[in-house]
Amino acid sequence: MSIDYFEMIIMPMLEGAKITLLLFAIVILLSIPIGFVLTLAVRSRIKPLSWLVQGFIYVMRGTPLLLQLLFICFGLPLIPVIGEYLVLDRFVAACVGFVLNYSAYFAEIFRGGLLAIDNGQYEAAKVLGFNRWQTMTKIIIPQMIRVSLPTVSNESITLVKDTSLLYAVAVPELLHFAQTAVNRDATIVPYFVAGFIYLMITLALTWVLKRIERKYRFE
Structure with missing residues (x-):
């Protein structure tokens, strides 16, 4: 394969990237702030709200992300009466699907982070005269972030790879251009180029996330 060929295929792929x-x-x-709000809603004393949010999280985590994307892109417009008002741009629809799905996963991650905090922290804050808001913002949430950060980092790296699902709803991202080149040129080289680009993205993201984790670990 010539240098000219690599230049020809890599430019569209970088646009897809x-x-x-x-x-x-x-x-x-x-999805991170929405996930945190969902976590608080699950812990709410308003039982119907808690049950509703738990049901949402169960559905989002219990069904494939690809199915959710297909439903939002192609299923919503088929709903009687209101379907015509639910037609979304493919990229916007994909964003909605990804945000809903990852919000549910982040909600569970944050819930686990909160459960990892000893009840003595709440009692100590009460003894010190902190109100509920001060307890959450100054004591609980910083510790929850520290506990949850490694899992959030792993989920973020998974998100990079999951973006390839855009291919299934005809959004021209990185994998779309790789597959186009493979079909056109009858060679697997574009797959390797796409894989290399994904690896570079995840490598850069991993480096940033490790630095953030290190910062919180030593604070």
Whole structure:
């Protein structure tokens, strides 16, 4: 394979990688705070709200992400009466599906982080005169972040790989351009190039996440 061929296939793939990174950024920025809110809702004393959120989390974690994407992209428009108002741009629909799915996973991660905190922390805060808000923001949440961060990091790396599911809903991301080149040129080289780009993205992300983990570990 010539250098010219590599240049020809890598430019479209890098354009696709931009879509991959854009989706990753949107999902991380939205699903982490939403996941934390869901965690608080599960712990709410309002039982119907807690049950409703637990049901949502169960459905999102219990069904394949690909099925959820297909339903949002192609299923919602088929709903009688209101379907015509639920037609979304493919990329927007994919963002919605990813955010809902990863919010559920992050909610469980944060719930585990909260459960890992000893009850004595709450009692000590009460003795010191902290109200509920001060207890959560100054004591509980910082510890929850420290406990949950490694799992959040792993889930974030998984998200990079899951972005390849955009291919199934016809969003032109990295894998789409790799598959196009394979079909056109009858060679597997584009697969290796795509794999290398994914590895570089995950390597950079892993480096950033390790630095964040180290910072929280020594604070």
